[in-house]
Amino acid sequence: xxxEQVVKALKDxxxxxxxxxxxxxxxCTGCGIIExxxxxxSRWDAERFGVIPVATPRQANLFLITGYVxxxxxxxxxxxxxxxxxPKYTVGFGSxxxxxxxxxxxxxxxxxxxxxxxxxxxxxxxxxxPEAVFVAVTHLWTLIDKGMANAYKKYRKQYKYYxxxxxxxxxxxxxxxxYPIK
Amino acid sequence: MNKxxxxxxxxxxxxxxxxxEDKNDTIKIHAKKEQVKTILLYLKNYGYDHLALVSCVDWxxxxxxxxxxxxxxxxxxxxxxxxxxxxYLKTKISRDKSEVETVxxxxxxxxxxxxxxxxxxxxxxxxxxxxIPLFLEREYDVPPFRKDFxxxxxxxxxxNSIPVIPEEKA
Numbered sequence: 001x002x003x004e005q006v007v008k009a010l011k012d013x014x015x016x017x018x019x020x021x022x023x024x025x026x027x028c029t030g031c032g033i034i035e036x037x038x039x040x041x042s043r044w045d046a047e048r049f050g051v052i053p054v055a056t057p058r059q060a061n062l063f064l065i066t067g068y069v070x071x072x073x074x075x076x077x078x079x080x081x082x083x084x085x086x087p088k089y090t091v092g093f094g095s096x097x098x099x100x101x102x103x104x105x106x107x108x109x110x111x112x113x114x115x116x117x118x119x120x121x122x123x124x125x126x127x128x129x130p131e132a133v134f135v136a137v138t139h140l141w142t143l144i145d146k147g148m149a150n151a152y153k154k155y156r157k158q159y160k161y162y163x164x165x166x167x168x169x170x171x172x173x174x175x176x177x178x179y180p181i182k
Numbered sequence: 183m184n185k186x187x188x189x190x191x192x193x194x195x196x197x198x199x200x201x202x203e204d205k206n207d208t209i210k211i212h213a214k215k216e217q218v219k220t221i222l223l224y225l226k227n228y229g230y231d232h233l234a235l236v237s238c239v240d241w242x243x244x245x246x247x248x249x250x251x252x253x254x255x256x257x258x259x260x261x262x263x264x265x266x267x268x269x270y271l272k273t274k275i276s277r278d279k280s281e282v283e284t285v286x287x288x289x290x291x292x293x294x295x296x297x298x299x300x301x302x303x304x305x306x307x308x309x310x311x312x313x314i315p316l317f318l319e320r321e322y323d324v325p326p327f328r329k330d331f332x333x334x335x336x337x338x339x340x341x342n343s344i345p346v347i348p349e350e351k352a
Contacts, residue, residue, distance in 0.1 A: 070319075071318075071319040072317070072318075072319045075319070104337070105333045105334050105337050106333065106337075107322070107326040107333050107336050107337070108319075108320075108326070111337070111341045111342070112341075112346075114346075114347070115344050115345070115346060115347060118347075154347075154350060157350055158347055158348065158350065161345075161347045161348060162347060165344050165345070165347070169344065170319065171319075171320070
């Protein structure tokens with residue numbers, strides 16, 4: 001870090017901390033997870049960007065959803081997302097969470113994931129290369145700098161709509177609401 | 183016992199079954215649904231000790247389901263198995279009254295296959311100890327692997343009807 005950056009980092013040290021320690025929850029869904037082991041190991045080495053996989057959602061603040069989401073997986077995704085501490089950032093990886101991808105007419109695959117949990121950004125492609133993960137991460141840095149990566153705030157504010165959609169898809173949810181529903 | 187003898191003995195033992203051989207010399211037995219359990223037991227005694235798969239096909243124009251049982255052997259030194267390879271046992275059941283007896287008594291590992299077929303095709307297996315959902319979270323009016331299940335209509339009616347989250351008011 002050079003001298004000019006020190007001032008900036010001290011001015012907004014919280015953002016600076018969040019930016020360079022994006023710990024990703026090791027949550028595997030769909031086929032996209034096959035791109036994550038090469039991304040985090042020596043070939044592409046995600047730790048250059050401060051991204052490391054962690055074992056539990058309570059230590060993580062980056063959530064990569066790496067592929068198609070079946071109705072059963074959606075339940076696990078919501079539970080994982082709600083356990084993560086704030087600030088938390090979600091990135092949809094691949095074309096399936098965006099609009100269903102090649103499962104667009106499937107009977108059991110969630111089509112648009114941002115109807116159920118908030119998403120900060122999308123990586124298009126089927127499959128995206130590991131480089132695309134780093135493009136997403138560096139783009140997320142810009143968003144954090146500008147204060148635009150605020151999907152988790154949206155989740156808090158619009159929680160009643162999210163909860164309603166989640167209940168439409170999964171039936172009655174067995175866990176209590178994360179935020180009070182007015 | 184060689185292949186020819188096995189086929190002949192099968193034909194002698196069980197009335198009205200058809201035994202075909204396809205291009206790859208795989209034996210395919212077409213039997214009635216009441217005979218399935220006895221044929222499986224019969225072949226099990228000849229060393230076909232593993233039920234590899236139970237599968238189902240929906241022939242909607244003929245109004246019937248076809249159940250397919252694939253038998254293999256764990257024993258590589260089994261002379262009969264070496265000659266014949268896997269054996270396919272096929273049976274047809276009516277689409278209107280889709281009910282068949284379970285084969286768990288013969289091969290215990292048929293249980294998850296039959297549960298899956300019950301869930302996705304809606305076939306009732308008589309005598310199965312627990313026909314409860316295996317994969318699916320939601321309930322469907324028509325079991326989703328049946329040919330008359332309209333996936334596009336279902337996507338339109340269900341997934342596309344869920345509203346988009348409104349933007350926050352600034």
